Amino acid sequence: MILACHNLNKAFGEHTIVCDGSFHIEDREKAALVGINGAGKSTILKMIIGEEPLDGGDVILAKGKTLGYLAQRQDLTSGNTIYEEVKSAKADIFAMEAQLRSIEQELKSLTGEDLKNRLDTYNRLQSEYEAKNGYACESEITGVLKGLGFTEDDFSKQTDTLSGGQKTRVSLGKLLLTSPDILLLDEPTNHLDLSSIAWLETYLLNYSGAVLIVSHDRYFLNRVVTKVIEVDQAHIRMYMGNYKAYAAKKQQIRDARLKEYMNQQREIKHQQAVIEKLRSFNREKSIKRAESREKMLDRITPVEKPVESVREMHFSLEPSCISGSDVLTVEHLSKRFDSQQLFQDISFEIHRGEHVAIIGDNGTGKTTLLKIINQVVSADEGSFTLGSKVKIGYYDQEHHVLHDEKTIFDEISDDYPSLTHTQIRNTLAAFQFTGEEVFKQIRTLSGGEKGRVSLAKLMLSEANFLILDEPTNHLDITSKEILEEALNNYSGTVLYVSHDRYFINQTCSRILELVNQTFVNYIGNYDYYLEKKEELTRAYASAPAVSAGIAPSESSSDNQTESKLSWQEQKEQQAKERKRKNDLKKTEEEIAKLEERNTVIDEELTKEEIYSNSIECQKLSTERAENEEKLEALYERWEELAEDV
Incomplete structure (x- = not known):
């Protein structure tokens, strides 16, 4: 184990970020830290590196291990060129190379014991230089820079003239070349194009150390990680597998908990109905039996209803x-x-x-x-x-369609004057702007907040x-x-x-x-x-x-x-493909509906009031047989459609 976080606690005022959260990272493991915006993912990374103090708990890095961190925003003010900035990550190797060149010059004028001692030093340094892959160092720097989307013409650009995205790429390249034992990466694919993201995936998959990534790029997470650490409502849970496996497992767990909750609620209602009936008899024995059932109900540990997925x-x-x-x-x-x-x-x-x-x-x-x-x-x-x-409805990533001097409310009301105050409020609430937030000025918003305002305008267009x-x-x-x-x-x-x-x-x-x-x-x-x-x-x-x-x-x-193929033929092919997919989806829904109904019928047939009633029992049995016949035909239809799709 290279990193362990035990019982982490952190809050900002009344807002709890994490409560008694624990997780660990193994050597060479590639893990993702996921959660909705504002869940506290970046804060947890800062707690690990010591930039943000803990309210409680421990962060333990294995002895002798190094840690590297990439923040979402970088401020490079060294005055270096891109190449010089990234090259500084290998400063020890270049210093070693300079020392070797210096010793080579000295050797020309040395003899005897001095020559022998200096040669011993030279051989030791050369072995260390080779072990650190010094001869391939410059090729490695060039490869990383090109992999991250920089051309050789870019290498001489000054870092203080770069955009925020370019600075992040430079910092990422520098961090990768330092090769720490564990990498903490906060949204590393932001500002990368598709080729650079694919390159980074391969680099991280082959990386000899461990990696902990905060990212919303599901394709990237599916390719790179083998563990997902979820931050959800201040709780931390670990799931083995990539993002797809995590999403499936999470849904599976939620479905199981919901089923357990529903079963318990049915049992509670059933017992309450029996208790009420027993008490209505108003006899000593029936009242005692009712009290016995009440005590049993009191001993039941309530199952919490799973919280619905947060919809932003x-x-x-x-x-x-x-x-x-x-x-x-x-x-x-x-x-x-x-x-x-x-x-x-x-x-x-x-x-x-x-x-x-x-x-x-x-x-x-x-x-x-x-x-x-x-x-x-x-x-x-x-x-x-x-x-x-x-x-046309236009969504601009630079949000030029928004006006910095306006408030969020005015941005909507000025473009859509026919909307009432309530309609504007409701629209903004759908994009998570409530209360006094609607009167924030556009210039004060984060990139994500501006994106939500732009999407709100797009919806209304x-x-x-x-x-x-x-x-x-x-x-x-x-x-x-x-x-x-x-x-x-x-x-x-x-x-x-x-x-x-x-x-x-x-x-x-x-x-x-x-x-x-x-x-x-x-x-x-x-x-x-x-x-x-x-x-x-x-x-x-x-x-x-x-x-x-x-x-x-x-x-x-x-x-x-x-x-x-003519355009029309291509369109016809696409239309047929969409129809097949829609038919497949409808067939699956019909199958699920009939299977669910059969499950309900099976449960009903186990009840005494049903199986002792021959008419009701026959009715349900007939319905189930008909459902089975329909299902058989639907299964065949599904196989045909699935084969076509």
């Missing part, structure tokens, strides 16, 4: 009108900034009902493209056309074409799931940029990857993209200069038929 937001998206079939047509669009060409001569179409995700490395022009469509910036060449009755730039940034996992549900139930069209692979997988039906200044088109979700990425990128976007427009969604000769 409550909203749905509904378009005010249906747009035409052609929602967006982009033709020969190009954009460059100074000497950097972002994209060139791209053309594509988006049709009603599509959910399209734009992905690509940082700096390729994804956000710029959304800004062009929203007329925030202009294109250098080309044009775009919106279809009939298209009404009743747009039929949503354009979203990194909509899951600053949202916790629960809020992401609510947004996913809202988008999946949305009947309009969606175009969004995101680095959240889990979110993309759950909500998109098509992916446009911006690579080498053009688009590669994938008709499918993120899993499909991973399957086809290498093949299609090699075929359509491998060269620096590529042909105009959007690359097809298949490449090899075996797939020529599919690549030549």
